[in-house]
Amino acid sequence: RGPGLYRLQDLDGDDRFEKIDRIIPMTGGGEHGPHAIIPGPDGRLYLCAGNQTDLPEKIDRSRVPRHWSEDHMLGRMPDARGFMANRLAPGGFILSFKPDGSDVELVSTGFRNQYDIAFNPLGDLFTYDADMEWDIGTPWYRPTRVNHVISGAEFGWRNGTGKWPEYFADSFGAVANIGYGSPTGITFGTRAKFPAKFQNALFISDWSYGVVYAVHLEPEGASYKSTFEPFISASPMPVTDLLIHPEQGCMYMTIGGRKTQSALYRIRYTGSESTQPASFPDNEPAKTARAARRQLEAMHTPGASLDITAAMRHLGSPDRALRSAARLALEHFDSKLWRDPVQQALPAQSAITMAVALSRKGTPADQADIQNSLLRLDWSKLNNTQRLELLRAYQLSFLRLGQGDPAVRQKIVAQLDSHFPVADGDSLVDRELARVLIYLNAPKIVDRCVAQMNGSNSAEQQIHYAFCLREAQQGWTPQTRKAYFQWFYDIGTARGGASFGGFLENIRKVAIGNLEDEDKKELGELIGPLPAPKDPLADLAPRALVKQWTVEELSEKFAAKKGGFNYERGKQMFAVAQCYKCHRFAGQGGIQGPDLTASSQRFSTKDMLTAILEPNKEISDQYEATVFQTEEETVIGRVANLNGDNLMIATNMLDPGNFTNLKRSDIVDMKPSKVSMMPSGLLDTLSEDEIFDLLVYLQSGGNPKSDRYASITPAR
Known part of the structure; x- marks a missing residue:
C-alpha cells in the first residue's frame, strides 16, 4: 500500500480493525517525519510533520500562499556537516483534513521538527518547534520555541545558515523562546484537576534535558504573550508525550525513545488550592483583535472574496498577527486587484507591509513602485521593528523581482547608508543594514563592517559580519583584508555546536576563494592553515x-x-x-x-x-546539574542527549558543544548537584x-x- 496516513476502523465493536485504508499518501520518516494527529475544534483532523517529510502530492487547498522560496540575500551556506543540505522550503508543515482524508488543506509551513500540536480553549493552535543544536553560537541559531500557528503563517526554517530570524516581516515569530532542548509531546491543561494557573497552561516536553515546562499564555491583541516555568524535571527523564485524562483530571506522561528505559507516569495535584474548572484568561481588546484576524483569515481559502478595505486597514496594524493575516489575504489574490495603493503615500507600516506582499506576489514590473514607496519613508520616524521590516521589504524586492534600476539602487543606498551603524546600538538593525548595504555595494561599507566585526563584544554579531563580508567583491583595501582574515585567528576562543567550527572554516574558504592571486600573495600566512582552537578560558x-x-x-x-x-x-x-x-x-x-x-x-x-x-546559594530547577557517580569517576553536568545506554553530559557551560560520554549501566549513583553550573x-x-x-x-x-x-x- 505504500507509506502515508492510514485510517483503521473497527466496524463491529470487537476490538479488531476490519478496515484499513491509506487515506493520504505521504513520504517521509524517521525522527523528522510525520508526527502527531489531533482532532480540531472544527471537526477536522490536524497533522504535523517535520522537515524530512515531503508535502503530499494532492493538496486540495492551501492557506499558505504557494509561492514560497528560500529568500536569502547574500546567499546561504549548507550545514558544515552536510545535514539536510538538500532539504528546501517549505520545511516542516501542518495539514488539516476531514476524517476520511479528503479536503486536504495546508495550514502552515517553515518548521524544523514540531513533534506535537495542541489547541487552546479559544480555538488557537500551538506547537513546540525544535532547534538545530549544531548551530549553537552562530547568529542563525534559533532556540526551541513555542509558536502560535496562525493561518497561512511561514515560520522560516531553512537549512544551514539560512534560517530566518524571527523578526522577518514575511515570517511569524515565537510566542516563547525556550532554549536548548528536544521538543516532544505537548498538551493544554484543560480539564486537569490542577489549580487554575495550570489548567490554562500549555505543557511542553523537552526530551533531552528531562523537563516539562508550563507555558502561561495570555491573549495580547490577535496573538499571545507568555511566561514559562519548569513543571516537572529529572535527570535523565526523556519525556515523549503528555495528556490530561478527561475524567480523572490527572496528567499522564510517557518517557523512553532511542532504546532508553520507557515508563508511564501519572501526575496528580495533592495541594489545597481549588481545582474547580477555570476559564481561560481573556480580555475584550483581544477578543476584538481575534475576531478581526479570523475575518482576514477567511480570505485565505479558495472561493473567498477579497475585502480590500479590511485588508488595507490592518496592513498597518501595530499588531503583528493582524498585519500578517492582512498581508496573506492579499497574497491569495491576483496582485492586479490590490496593487494600486503602492503608488500612494501610505502610512509607514502600511507601505512596508504592502511592499512585502507585492514583492512576493507581484512581477518585475512592480519593482520600481515598490522601492519608490519605501524611499518615501523617513528612517528617523520609524521604530526598530519597522526598520527591520523595511530592510526585509527591500531584500524581497530584489530577491523576487531582480537587480532593478541602478539609479534606484543608489537612492536606496542614500536613504540607508548614513544609519549604519545605528545610533542606538540595536544589533539586529545593524545586521540587516549590513546585509542590504553589502548587497548594494554601498561606499565604505566593507570598512565599516570590518570595524564593527572587530569591535563587537558578541561573537554572534562578529560572525554575522564575517558571513556577509565573505561575498563582498568591491571596496576592500589591503588593511581591511588583513583585518578580516586576522579575525579568524582572534575568534579562536569562541565555542558553539557541532557545526560551529566548520561554519567558520567554510566562511573563510569562500572569502579566500573570492581573492585575486595578487591578494593571496599579499595576505600570505593569514590565509594559511588555522591553528588549533584555544582554551575558551584563555581570554x-x-x-x-x-x-x-x-x-x-x-x-x-x-x-x-x-x-x-x-x-x-x-x-x-x-x-x-x-x-x-x-x-x-x-x-x-x-x-x-x-x-x-x-x-x-x-x-x-x-x-x-x-x-x-x-x-550556589539558590539554583533554579531549570538549570540544575546532576552528579553522576561511576566506579571510575564523578561527572557533574546536565544530560544533553541520550541514545540507548549512552548519555552525553554537558559539563561546561562555557563550552556547550563539548560533552562527556557515560554509559547508563556504569552509573552507580545520581543526585542533584549543590554546585551551580555558573x-x-x-x-x-x-x-x-x-x-x-x-x-x-x-x-x-x-x-x-x-x-x-x-x-x-x-x-x-
Whole structure:
C-alpha cells in the first residue's frame, strides 16, 4: 500500500480493525517525519510533520500562499556537516483534513521538527518547534520555541545558515523562546484537576534535558504573550508525550525513545488550592483583535472574496498577527486587484507591509513602485521593528523581482547608508543594514563592517559580519583584508555546536576563494592553515585578580554612588565577565543560562549581586546539574542527549558543544548537584567601577537611553 496516513476502523465493536485504508499518501520518516494527529475544534483532523517529510502530492487547498522560496540575500551556506543540505522550503508543515482524508488543506509551513500540536480553549493552535543544536553560537541559531500557528503563517526554517530570524516581516515569530532542548509531546491543561494557573497552561516536553515546562499564555491583541516555568524535571527523564485524562483530571506522561528505559507516569495535584474548572484568561481588546484576524483569515481559502478595505486597514496594524493575516489575504489574490495603493503615500507600516506582499506576489514590473514607496519613508520616524521590516521589504524586492534600476539602487543606498551603524546600538538593525548595504555595494561599507566585526563584544554579531563580508567583491583595501582574515585567528576562543567550527572554516574558504592571486600573495600566512582552537578560558588570563568581592561590600558602595555610569564600559564588562557565553542580553549571547534582558524587573541590585557572586546559594530547577557517580569517576553536568545506554553530559557551560560520554549501566549513583553550573569568581578581575557599570548595564536592559544613564561620564 505504500507509506502515508492510514485510517483503521473497527466496524463491529470487537476490538479488531476490519478496515484499513491509506487515506493520504505521504513520504517521509524517521525522527523528522510525520508526527502527531489531533482532532480540531472544527471537526477536522490536524497533522504535523517535520522537515524530512515531503508535502503530499494532492493538496486540495492551501492557506499558505504557494509561492514560497528560500529568500536569502547574500546567499546561504549548507550545514558544515552536510545535514539536510538538500532539504528546501517549505520545511516542516501542518495539514488539516476531514476524517476520511479528503479536503486536504495546508495550514502552515517553515518548521524544523514540531513533534506535537495542541489547541487552546479559544480555538488557537500551538506547537513546540525544535532547534538545530549544531548551530549553537552562530547568529542563525534559533532556540526551541513555542509558536502560535496562525493561518497561512511561514515560520522560516531553512537549512544551514539560512534560517530566518524571527523578526522577518514575511515570517511569524515565537510566542516563547525556550532554549536548548528536544521538543516532544505537548498538551493544554484543560480539564486537569490542577489549580487554575495550570489548567490554562500549555505543557511542553523537552526530551533531552528531562523537563516539562508550563507555558502561561495570555491573549495580547490577535496573538499571545507568555511566561514559562519548569513543571516537572529529572535527570535523565526523556519525556515523549503528555495528556490530561478527561475524567480523572490527572496528567499522564510517557518517557523512553532511542532504546532508553520507557515508563508511564501519572501526575496528580495533592495541594489545597481549588481545582474547580477555570476559564481561560481573556480580555475584550483581544477578543476584538481575534475576531478581526479570523475575518482576514477567511480570505485565505479558495472561493473567498477579497475585502480590500479590511485588508488595507490592518496592513498597518501595530499588531503583528493582524498585519500578517492582512498581508496573506492579499497574497491569495491576483496582485492586479490590490496593487494600486503602492503608488500612494501610505502610512509607514502600511507601505512596508504592502511592499512585502507585492514583492512576493507581484512581477518585475512592480519593482520600481515598490522601492519608490519605501524611499518615501523617513528612517528617523520609524521604530526598530519597522526598520527591520523595511530592510526585509527591500531584500524581497530584489530577491523576487531582480537587480532593478541602478539609479534606484543608489537612492536606496542614500536613504540607508548614513544609519549604519545605528545610533542606538540595536544589533539586529545593524545586521540587516549590513546585509542590504553589502548587497548594494554601498561606499565604505566593507570598512565599516570590518570595524564593527572587530569591535563587537558578541561573537554572534562578529560572525554575522564575517558571513556577509565573505561575498563582498568591491571596496576592500589591503588593511581591511588583513583585518578580516586576522579575525579568524582572534575568534579562536569562541565555542558553539557541532557545526560551529566548520561554519567558520567554510566562511573563510569562500572569502579566500573570492581573492585575486595578487591578494593571496599579499595576505600570505593569514590565509594559511588555522591553528588549533584555544582554551575558551584563555581570554581571562591577562586580567589580574582585583579582589574577592562580597555582596555586602558592593551593595553598600553601589547604593552610595549617585551617577556617572558608563554604558559602553558596562557592555564591555558583560563580555569580559563572560556573561555573553551563557546568557542572552538585548538579543545577543548564549542561551545556556536565563535571558538577563529583563533581570532588573525581577531582581534588586543586592539580589543580582548575590546571583553573580554566590551562584550556589539558590539554583533554579531549570538549570540544575546532576552528579553522576561511576566506579571510575564523578561527572557533574546536565544530560544533553541520550541514545540507548549512552548519555552525553554537558559539563561546561562555557563550552556547550563539548560533552562527556557515560554509559547508563556504569552509573552507580545520581543526585542533584549543590554546585551551580555558573562559575564563581567571575567579577574578581573587575574593579569596583567596572562592576558598577556592569550592574547598571544590566539594569538598563541594554538601552543606552535608559534613565540609569542620566549623566554619562567618559570611560575611566
